[in-house]
Amino acid sequence: MAVAQKVFFSVSMSLDGFIAPEGGPYGQGGATQWGELQQWIFPQRFFRENLRLGPGGEEGRENDILGATFARTGASVMGRGMFDLGERAWPEEAPFHTPVYVVTHHERGPWPRPGGTTFHFIDDGIEAALDAARGAAGSRDVRIAGGAATILQYLNAGLIDEFTVALAPVLFGAGLRLFEGVDAGRVAVEPLGVESTPRVTHLTYTVRRRQAPSPS
Amino acid sequence: MAVAQKVFFSVSMSLDGFIAPEGGPYGQGGATQWGELQQWIFPQRFFRENLRLGPGGEEGRENDILGATFARTGASVMGRGMFDLGERAWPEEAPFHTPVYVVTHHERGPWPRPGGTTFHFIDDGIEAALDAARGAAGSRDVRIAGGAATILQYLNAGLIDEFTVALAPVLFGAGLRLFEGVDAGRVAVEPLGVESTPRVTHLTYTVRRRQAPSPS
Numbered sequence: 001m002a003v004a005q006k007v008f009f010s011v012s013m014s015l016d017g018f019i020a021p022e023g024g025p026y027g028q029g030g031a032t033q034w035g036e037l038q039q040w041i042f043p044q045r046f047f048r049e050n051l052r053l054g055p056g057g058e059e060g061r062e063n064d065i066l067g068a069t070f071a072r073t074g075a076s077v078m079g080r081g082m083f084d085l086g087e088r089a090w091p092e093e094a095p096f097h098t099p100v101y102v103v104t105h106h107e108r109g110p111w112p113r114p115g116g117t118t119f120h121f122i123d124d125g126i127e128a129a130l131d132a133a134r135g136a137a138g139s140r141d142v143r144i145a146g147g148a149a150t151i152l153q154y155l156n157a158g159l160i161d162e163f164t165v166a167l168a169p170v171l172f173g174a175g176l177r178l179f180e181g182v183d184a185g186r187v188a189v190e191p192l193g194v195e196s197t198p199r200v201t202h203l204t205y206t207v208r209r210r211q212a213p214s215p216s
Numbered sequence: 217m218a219v220a221q222k223v224f225f226s227v228s229m230s231l232d233g234f235i236a237p238e239g240g241p242y243g244q245g246g247a248t249q250w251g252e253l254q255q256w257i258f259p260q261r262f263f264r265e266n267l268r269l270g271p272g273g274e275e276g277r278e279n280d281i282l283g284a285t286f287a288r289t290g291a292s293v294m295g296r297g298m299f300d301l302g303e304r305a306w307p308e309e310a311p312f313h314t315p316v317y318v319v320t321h322h323e324r325g326p327w328p329r330p331g332g333t334t335f336h337f338i339d340d341g342i343e344a345a346l347d348a349a350r351g352a353a354g355s356r357d358v359r360i361a362g363g364a365a366t367i368l369q370y371l372n373a374g375l376i377d378e379f380t381v382a383l384a385p386v387l388f389g390a391g392l393r394l395f396e397g398v399d400a401g402r403v404a405v406e407p408l409g410v411e412s413t414p415r416v417t418h419l420t421y422t423v424r425r426r427q428a429p430s431p432s
Contacts, residue, residue: 015381015395015405015419015421016233016393016394016395016398016400017232017233017393017395033400165231167383167419169405169406169407169421170404170405171395171398171400171403171404171405172400173395173397173398173399173400173401174400177232177233178232179231179232179233179387179389181389182232182387182389183389184232184249184387184388184389184390185389187387188386188387189231189385189386189387190385191385191412191417194410194412194417196407196410201407201410201417201419203231203383203417205231205385
């Protein structure tokens with residue numbers, strides 16, 4: 001009966017390991033690369049509806065994957081940088097429709113949006129934000145939404161159970177690397193599944209704690 | 217009748233984009249990471265036979281992939297660094313069994329080995345080495361064997377037709393990146409195939425030249 005709640009992340013990554021262009025999605029020259037990275041998402045019906053971009057869109061397997069990732073998510077956690085970018089980009093009806101916990105150093109009261117998203121600002125660390133998200137998610141999972149630095153903090157702290165990388169056929173050359181600074185001595189991964197859809201390859205991994213080397 | 221000869225590379229890459237540990241496969245602390253990266257290859261019958269490690273070994277799909285990569289290769293090109301490492305590590309009967317062209321700055325006469333491998337040292341550039349390899353390969357393909365810097369030179373010069381990355385479920389954190397310094401403004405990739413085998417995911421891409429942006 002009790003299916004264990006999972007903490008996961010799900011991102012699109014270039015073949016050379018970047019999840020955002022240099023300067024971010026909206027930076028100088030970044031829009032083209034961002035578009036190439038996310039090009040499996042933009043045409044999907046789920047994405048278009050959720051971002052209030054209008055009717056229509058594709059309804060194949062890529063749409064199903066987006067829908068399933070949304071459906072499993074009971075609460076999200078994000079870094080302050082991602083929130084700041086999103087605050088300018090999301091529609092008034094923000095696309096989460098669940099509680100979202102923003103890891104920040106600045107106190108701010110909850111910010112409820114139409115459509116069920118409420119942003120909560122947590123200023124006492126990543127574990128506190130995750131605990132709050134776990135409590136709010138009920139029987140659903142907690143998504144660490146981003147950005148890269150926030151995902152890496154959770155990964156290195158051993159707080160991620162599994163993740164999916166949608167590997168896009170594009171080379172960035174520069175930008176924000178997903179795994180920059182990973183504690184490779186502690187974080188091990190195990191393949192859980194691979195699925196190719198028309199535009200990307202979805203790679204899912206379970207995260208394990210490596211045994212610390214025994215003192216010699 | 218005439219199947220076009222292809223120039224390709226085929227490497228194992230960590231999930232965070234490295235194809236060798238810091239300091240190389242035989243460097244300090246590199247052996248464990250190297251082993252994890254190549255762990256789909258070492259148990260295979262083809263690998264054991266080709267490196268004269270003795271009889272036995274696995275004979276599943278991973279073994280077939282190694283055999284097919286070998287069989288399509290009529291000649292190889294490698295950088296001086298890879299040759300220097302290999303010269304110390306390969307058995308007397310070097311594992312290529314075809315001509316191998318080494319890109320170097322040092323003149324040296326051909327070095328034939330038992331079993332059909334002959335190393336030719338080319339000191340007038342990567343295109344000259346590739347031309348020689350193309351001529352020697354006959355109807356078979358030319359493999360750019362490595363290392364990372366040599367592969368990247370060919371990739372950026374527009375001389376690679378396709379490549380396969382065996383994506384291994386391991387994070388390195390540091391080391392030699394496959395795509396470090398890629399000319400992302402010129403090199404585009406297109407997925408050609410994905411295959412999961414028990415230990416790794418084999419991702420094959422065709423390389424295309426991006427259109428240079430038109431002058432404004």
